[in-house]
Amino acid sequence: MRQRIEIPGDLLPPKSAGVVVMRRFPNGWRCLVLRAYRNWDFPKGLIEDDEGPQEAARREVWEETSLADLRFNWGDEYKETLPYAGGKVSRYYIAESAGDTVKLRISEELGRPEHDEFRWVSFDDAEDVLPPRLAIVLDWARQMVEDS
8 A cells, every 4th residue: 555645735736827818909819927027927927825827827827917807718627837947837728818918917026017028929939939848738729729
């Protein structure tokens, strides 16, 4: 009989949650990407102790972009990255935004926005700016959106 070993939560690698935010424009679907320094990503952040992953993902989108009207048209499905940066794993959901007006909000902790720039980009353009660790998330999102 195998014995189950519990690992204290503070010893587990941090886990973050985010959203591949989609918006239909006249020339097709676009996804929102954010840049901090030279790094592009989807809106995401750490999951706090008192919230679930999808709740954290919604909160992070609001905190980073001011987008609040998200519709999770593709359900509760998600895709996680492979471990990176010390074992961290990021979970991403897909949601459609009713609006395209993004405001890079001031972080209370930093005293400035967390991100330097945002863009609504096609899947092909996203491939050019996102890091390799997000390729599986981007491919999954493309398949989900284009198959719907």
